[in-house]
Amino acid sequence: MRPLRGLWWRTFVAFVVCFGCQVPAQADATWPATINIGIQKGDPLVALRASGELEKAFAQHGVAVRWMEFVYGAPLVEAINTGDVDVGTVGATPPILAQAGAAPGVVYVASAPRMQKSYGLIVPANSPARRIEDLKGKKIAFAKGSQGHLFVLKALADAGLPASAVQFVYLNYSDARAAFERGFIDAWAVPDPRYADTELATGARTILSIGQLSVPQYGFYIGSREFAQRYPAALRLLFDVLDRQTALELAHPAQTAQFLSQNTGVRLEIWTRALPRLEWGVHYPLTDEVVKAQQDCADLAYREHVIPRKIDVREAIVDIR
CATH class of the missing domain: 3.40.190.10 (Periplasmic binding protein-like II)
Known part of the structure; x- marks a missing residue:
């Protein structure tokens, strides 16, 4: 089997390229000039950034890609709230805090698989x-x-x-x-x-x-309501490319661990241990099961005085289909 940037990686590139024409199009009102993406260590966007494949997919629409790394979810939410980031992935807690607090413009646009061992x-x-x-x-x-x-x-x-x-x-x-x-x-x-x-x-x-835990826990892809409503096609392209690449990466864990080690500075043995536990993937729109589980988290946060008021999670969801 060739290295990660070998045969199967080039096959994926060819697949992505076929999404658009051979000559990059100029950006129009349907597409942003730039998409700003927030990432955290351990989420699949890290591998996507390292691959450079998202840039190739967005180049077909004249869109530049900019990445920003965060230590955990709360600062990423704040960056979305201030307009510095358009989309990123977090756990259950940050969007609940955002909706109940000072960042009501932060919305759910997709979900990750149920968390199990990560x-x-x-x-x-x-x-x-x-x-x-x-x-x-x-x-x-x-x-x-x-x-x-x-x-x-x-x-x-x-x-x-x-x-x-x-x-x-x-x-x-x-x-x-x-x-x-x-x-x-x-x-x-x-x-x-x-x-x-x-x-x-x-x-x-x-x-x-x-x-x-007694109730499933999920990770989420969040963004600003303004960006999600104005540029749903950009988010769909991001998630579709991410979903396809993730399937390839999980099918080749040894190569993916090596690739991530080379591109993140995290030692190979750490990625080798962590990768089988990571719940990588993306789904949109949010299912009723996911929404119900997240509402349970929100209700718990209210009962434990983590947030100052009760919230309805559905009010912070944007369907990007």
Whole structure:
């Protein structure tokens, strides 16, 4: 089998090119001059950026592609709210905070597959904890407003524990990793590839995977309402190219891990461990099942005073078909 940029990659390029004519078209009112895309480590947009294939697809319509990387979802939401980013992917929590707070113009445009093993609640290798009930009175870290925030709240609710039963420690990923290694926190809700990195480096144990929660959890592709309503064709092209490329990447995990390692600076063994757990893919429009699960998250956020008011998730969905 040839390297990732070999035969199968060129086959994909040829497939994408056939979407449009051979001579790039000039941008018109149907297409933006530029599409600004926000990415986070571990989401499939990282591989799409590294491949350069989206730029080729959008060149057929005279559209430039600009990428911006974020550490977690909350800053990405803010960038969409200010107009610096047009579309990006996040977990369940950031769009709920946006709708209930100061960024009501942020909307759902597509969803990712159900999260199963890409997010874990981990403890140090020598910890006596085997389940979340064993963390009563202990410190659990996560990035405030991240997917991990509602992950932990839902896990506690499933166990019949109030949020007051544990101590929340709000830390970004780099600070949480340092605190975890030094024993300053007792548990950490963390996504891949940082999850895999911590397992390999410290021997951390997983006491709960996100797929074990009582209600499914999903990732989402979000954008500004103005952009989604004005340029639905641009979003459809983005997602269709992403979907096809993702299928190819997941069919060749060893090559994809090597490719991602070379293009992200994250070690090969980390991607090799993380890749089989990542729920890559994109679906639009949002299904009733996905909306119901996200509404459960929103209701939980309201009950736990994460958001100041109740919200109806459907009011923040734009159908781009």
